[in-house]
Amino acid sequence: LSSHFGSASVSEASLRLVCSKVIIMKSKCSVSCSRRKNRKAHFTAPSHIRRKLMSAPLSKDLRTKYSVRSLPIRRDDEVMIVRGHFHDREGKVTQVYRKKFRIHIERVTRDKANGQTVPIPIHPSKVVITKLKLDKDRKALLDRKSTAVKKGKGE
Numbered sequence: 001l002s003s004h005f006g007s008a009s010v011s012e013a014s015l016r017l018v019c020s021k022v023i024i025m026k027s028k029c030s031v032s033c034s035r036r037k038n039r040k041a042h043f044t045a046p047s048h049i050r051r052k053l054m055s056a057p058l059s060k061d062l063r064t065k066y067s068v069r070s071l072p073i074r075r076d077d078e079v080m081i082v083r084g085h086f087h088d089r090e091g092k093v094t095q096v097y098r099k100k101f102r103i104h105i106e107r108v109t110r111d112k113a114n115g116q117t118v119p120i121p122i123h124p125s126k127v128v129i130t131k132l133k134l135d136k137d138r139k140a141l142l143d144r145k146s147t148a149v150k151k152g153k154g155e
Helices: 010-021 035-043 048-054 059-064 136-153
Strands: 054-059 070-072 078-081 090-097 104-105 108-109 115-120 125-132
Touching: 054 125, 059 125, 059 136, 070 136, 078 104
Parallel strands: none
Antiparallel strands: 054 070, 078 090, 078 125, 090 104, 108 115
């Protein structure tokens, strides 16, 4: 490679850089690894895709019970905030604000100057689901995900 660049004083780091550029291949041709395209896809995602993007991890006991790591968050789930100023606060999800990729939680509010209380938006990745609101669709989703995990492990 040094003969390709003309001089023998080419640093080892630049040679490694050139080699790594040559070797890297995409594993899937339909998926982009471009930061620009991924950001555009994220921020212009439609509502049904934002639902999946707004998933939150399950607590340790729920994870062992259902053998599922995370679920899309929904309105009446009970969550605990694990990051930020309001960490260790628990409450029920009052609103899932898909347009802003945020959720509103009971009793996580602040007072405005005019005395009005407004909810503080929290990102779903910064909470842990402690209690699920189960209906038939949610149960079906849990069954589907847990059987996929078991099938993957070879049980």
